[in-house]
Amino acid sequence: MKGIITVSLFFLSALAQAGEVEIVKVELLEQAPQNWRAHVTLKHADTGWDHYADGWRVVTPEGKELGHRTLHHPHVNEQPFTRSLSGIAIADDMTEVMVEAHDKVHGWSADRVRIDLQQASGDRYRVERR
Template sequence: MKGIITISLLLLSTLATAAEVKILQVELREQGPQTWRAAVTLRHADTGWEHYADGWRVVTPDGEVLGHRTLHHPHVNEQPFTRSLSGIAISQDMTQVIVEAHDKVHGWSPDRVTVDLKQSQGERYRLERR
């Protein structure tokens, strides 16, 4: 009985997160002094206007929003997809930023990408300085 309950909980957990937006890749490119451009590749099981990935943002570890990209329409037949945002202000003394993604039904996904600004690449991110 315990095994059946464990398997059931695992299946429910998988189903609950299956529809949340997934961040596949983040590319941060320095544009100028303390100004960056981010290109974020997302995958989401968009079903139409009621349920689609509708944005992503770059935040500090404390949650301050540095840049936010709104996605104005579903991408049902375009998966995965990449969208960018320029003019993100990241001060030189910051050591990391976090990229988060949002969908209309589930809100902010627990799948986040932490970018170490001291490293040119890491798990699911690349960084290019001028």
């Protein structure tokens, strides 16, 4: 019984150390009218299959999802890491979007990046229009 408790405490400690996923930077590139590509760099202390950053999404300020990238495996030895998504439909009249990140334990992180589409760059983001 003592061994089970020790192993359980070890795994709980590892989960607590991983914390929430951090969005390091976002690059939004306009490929065509209302068609964007995003490169999102995340940092997370992935511990393995039970706790890793498993996705990110682009949403409107009201929370409507415009694009979602699922991450299918942990990136234990690759931190921070960047993954991309094409085909994000952002209407021409939109002035801002948000990027959110998700991990298997904490869900959607409170760490979000607000992107002002009228600015070429800002806190943790860059926007490139055609």
